[in-house]
Amino acid sequence: MVMDARVRDLRYFVAVAEELHFTRAAERLYVSQPALSKQIRMLEGQAGAELFERGRREVRLTDAGAALLPHARRVIAEWDAARASVARVVADRARxxxxxxxxxxxxxxxxxxxxxxxxxxxxxxxxxxxxxxxxxxxxxxxxxxxxxxxxxxxxxxxxxxxxxxxAEEPCLVAMADGHPLAARETVDFADLLDEPFLAIPAEAGPLRDYWLATDARGGRPPRIAAEVASTEETYEALAAGLGVVLLAAGNARLVTLGGVVARPVRGLPPSRxxxxxxxxxxxxxxxxxxxxxxxxxxxx
Missing domain, CATH: 3.40.190.10 (Periplasmic binding protein-like II)
Structure with a gap:
């Protein structure tokens, strides 16, 4: 049997099977009786068999209808459960x-x-x-x-x-506490041009260039000592003396742990x-x- 029935058609079929009366089933479904009869005929055409014996006084399930009924109920139940699951996901996402x-x-x-x-x-x-x-x-x-x-x-x-x-925050430069510039209270960016820098990943695009202060270098390319992809990696590289890094003032506390200091930088705009x-x-x-x-x- 080849079938491509819609859930609505199966609901119509189950209602008639339970009421064994087209008019009562139509009232239960809030549809007209002719429309219900038409959909049942279409479902029978898809099933390739009559599902009901229609008499003047009564309606009965055929053997084919009786065979279809438990499957139709199961499909409807599964579909209702699926819709409920989707609704819960949508509701949870909305919250x-x-x-x-x-x-x-x-x-x-x-x-x-x-x-x-x-x-x-x-x-x-x-x-x-x-x-x-x-x-x-x-x-x-x-x-x-x-x-x-x-x-x-x-x-x-x-x-x-x-x-x-x-927040707009001034830029600082972080470095190992033994770095020659660590003794200064403020560092001019010009004094950092030849320093090896820690860089965030290349995938960061324009933000990588920003934290390397590319626009302030007058065309001189930065020296990249290492790439860092987390606060932890940055601290370890700084503490090991691999290079220096620019950062916002509000983030200094994340890396100025043992062996690392941060100093204000003159000549750079604030970070945003x-x-x-x-x-x-x-x-x-x-x-x-x-x-x-x-x-x-x-x-x-």
Missing amino acids: VFTLGMSTSPGRGGLLPAIRSRFTAARPDVRIRLRQVAWYDTTAGLADGACDAAFVWLPLPEPERFRWTVV FALAWRTDDRNPLLRDCIRACREATRAS
Whole structure:
């Protein structure tokens, strides 16, 4: 038997099989009796057999109809269960807003302030934080893994994203505490031109160039001593004296542990930390997150 029946047709069939009366089945299904009869005839055509014996006073299942009935019920039950599962996933996703980050947004309690304002507006929604490797400078925005993300500017493909700046911080240079420049209170960037630098991965694109201060080098290429893809790798490379690295003031505490110091750098613009989102995102929760972020930023 070759069949390509729709679930709706199977529902019609089961209703008639249980009522054994076309009019009552039509009333139960909220359809007209002629429409129901037409769909049953079409289902019989697909099944290649009559499913009901139609008499003047009664309707009975044929042997073919009796054979189909348990399968039809099972298909309907499976489909209802599948729809319920999908609905739960959609509902769960609607109640979760994912924030990406490759660097902790600490910065004077910014994240708790955003979370509290967002939760006040959306008490039924949970914020989920997602840590993303430095290879992805969009912190999960580009591939849709995150709804919004804390990022360092500039972003690759800036036309794909929008953002609001949450912090502007002076640039520091971190180095081993035995480095000749470590004794200075402030370092001129000109004195760093010949230093070996630690660089974030090449996949970071324009952000890699930014943290190497390529625009401030007057065409002189940077000396790359090593690539680092995490805070831990950066600290280990600094402590080992492999090179120096530029970083935002708010991140200095992450690497100035034993054997590493950070000094302000003259001659570089401040770094910009932002909350970013996809330009085409129409998620209503996004608007609440942006509003909470801007309010928290103004308050700080």
